[in-house]
Amino acid sequence: MTRTVFLWTAACCLATAAAAAPPPLDTLRIQRMNMGSGLQNAPGTDRAQPVGDLGVWHVPQYMPGYPTAATIWPRVVIIQCEGDVCPGYEVTPELGRGEYLFFLPTRK
Numbered sequence: 570m571t572r573t574v575f576l577w578t579a580a581c582c583l584a585t586a587a588a589a590a591p592p593p594l595d596t597l598r599i600q601r602m603n604m605g606s607g608l609q610n611a612p613g614t615d616r617a618q619p620v621g622d623l624g625v626w627h628v629p630q631y632m633p634g635y636p637t638a639a640t641i642w643p644r645v646v647i648i649q650c651e652g653d654v655c656p657g658y659e660v661t662p663e664l665g666r667g668e669y670l671f672f673l674p675t676r677k
Contacts, residue, residue: 595653597626597674602657604631606672614654617672625671631660643669650674 598614601607607615607628617626648655655674
């Protein structure tokens with residue numbers, strides 16, 4: 570019985586260590602723009618979140634029309650970043666119809 574408890578405890582400790590949180594991802598910030606990227610009507614930057622392992626990032630943004638909870642017309646905006654801060658973008662007709670804009674950071 571004691572051996573079983575010891576083995577069970579060791580297995581639980583190993584499982585807990587294996588399930589530890591992964592190392593934090595690189596942080597990326599984007600400038601807030603009126604009618605565009607980031608929180609509206611506030612100066613500063615917002616922290617972007619990676620979208621899966623697709624290499625694109627997302628921040629809260631202005632969404633024209635009647636936004637839904639679904640990603641109906643996703644679009645990717647390519648932004649040249651310096652370090653971990655990226656310039657913001659404005660939602661314009663040239664970006665095409667899209668409720669959710671993701672951005673792809675490129676280095677200058």
